[in-house]
Amino acid sequence: MELSINQLSKTYPNGVQALKAVSLEIPTGMFGLLGPNGAGKSTLMRILATLQDADSGSVRLGDIDVLQQKDEVRKVLGYLPQEFGVYPRMSGMAMLDLFATLKGIPSNERKEVVGALLQRVNLWDHRKKSVSSYSGGMRQRFGIAQALIGDPKLIIVDEPTAGLDPGERNRFYNLLSEIGEHVIVILSTHIVDDVRELCSNMAIINFGEVVYSGSPDTALNALGGKVWQKVISKAEIESYQNQYRVISSKLVAGKPIIHILSDSDPGEGFRAAEPGLEDVFFSKIMVSK
Numbered sequence: 001m002e003l004s005i006n007q008l009s010k011t012y013p014n015g016v017q018a019l020k021a022v023s024l025e026i027p028t029g030m031f032g033l034l035g036p037n038g039a040g041k042s043t044l045m046r047i048l049a050t051l052q053d054a055d056s057g058s059v060r061l062g063d064i065d066v067l068q069q070k071d072e073v074r075k076v077l078g079y080l081p082q083e084f085g086v087y088p089r090m091s092g093m094a095m096l097d098l099f100a101t102l103k104g105i106p107s108n109e110r111k112e113v114v115g116a117l118l119q120r121v122n123l124w125d126h127r128k129k130s131v132s133s134y135s136g137g138m139r140q141r142f143g144i145a146q147a148l149i150g151d152p153k154l155i156i157v158d159e160p161t162a163g164l165d166p167g168e169r170n171r172f173y174n175l176l177s178e179i180g181e182h183v184i185v186i187l188s189t190h191i192v193d194d195v196r197e198l199c200s201n202m203a204i205i206n207f208g209e210v211v212y213s214g215s216p217d218t219a220l221n222a223l224g225g226k227v228w229q230k231v232i233s234k235a236e237i238e239s240y241q242n243q244y245r246v247i248s249s250k251l252v253a254g255k256p257i258i259h260i261l262s263d264s265d266p267g268e269g270f271r272a273a274e275p276g277l278e279d280v281f282f283s284k285i286m287v288s289k
């Protein structure tokens with residue numbers, strides 16, 4: 001199955017153009033959605049999850065017209081929102097059972113479905129505790145459990161690893177990539193390198209526009225030989241910014257290391273740098289400014 005997004009636009013009543021003619025083809029597998037704060041990622045994800053209407057454009061998921069046939073979408077959708085509210089004092093098991101009921105899982109199957117999901121996300125031992133008492137990582141694993149109810153074909157997870165420690169983040173991603181072998185998983189994150197590791201395809205959006213779509217490797221190869229780095233002093237940053245196409249400047253042991261874009265060797269003490277996905281990210285949002 002493929003998700004095909006065509007010329008999708010959305011302007012909020014306050015005049016913010018959150019999406020400007022977004023077109024994307026999203027195949028089975030893990031798809032990474034990158035973009036700065038306010039780029040439009042959550043807006044796009046909420047529209048795909050049928051929680052919000054677009055102004056114009058179309059979206060198809062296989063045979064389903066996503067913007068029109070919302071009930072059909074909901075049958076095959078799993079969604080983990082950026083902000084995930086829980087009912088206080090309800091146990092993990094009871095809450096998952098409630099979600100399964102809402103998703104239309106028949107009562108004679110529910111116990112088994114809920115049990116299997118709790119095992120899968122490693123929360124079986126915590127099933128009787130209230131979800132509001134879960135740690136951040138447990139809560140996100142619970143979130144993915146509810147998103148997996150009913151074997152969805154399209155899974156949308158909006159910044160699922162924000163606030164997780166590295167161990168929890170790895171466990172969460174391992175779970176997601178297992179799932180992503182057979183279905184479409186759209187993942188938004190601010191951790192650029194995670195997209196490189198996990199996702200065969202990705203898009204970068206900036207101010208509501210797609211500024212890159214394709215594989216991480218293709219984007220990295222396109223930068224081959226064009227990224228140069230130099231350690232400078234803090235006072236020099238501005239003059240380098242005026243003179244070069246600076247993609248990023250990062251403090252390493254208190255000193256700024258700048259990365260610039262240049263088709264040929266800029267000299268002046270610059271060294272060739274191995275491009276990373278962060279260079280891709282910054283260079284894409286730079287040119288679209």
Ligand SMILES: Nc1ncnc2c1ncn2[C@@H]1O[C@H](COP(=O)(O)OP(=O)(O)OP(=O)(O)O)[C@@H](O)[C@H]1O
Nearest residue numbers: 012014016018035036037038039040041042043044
């Ligand atoms: N309900 C709303 N009403 C008005 N403007 C909104 C609303 N929701 C989002 N926006 C605006 O639309 C733009 C896109 O927001 P969105 O939440 O989709 O971005 P995002 O890429 O998910 O950002 P973040 O990385 O911070 O989660 C922003 O300028 C935001 O302020």
Ligand SMILES: [Mg+2]
Nearest residue numbers: 041042043082
């Ligand atoms: Mg968001």
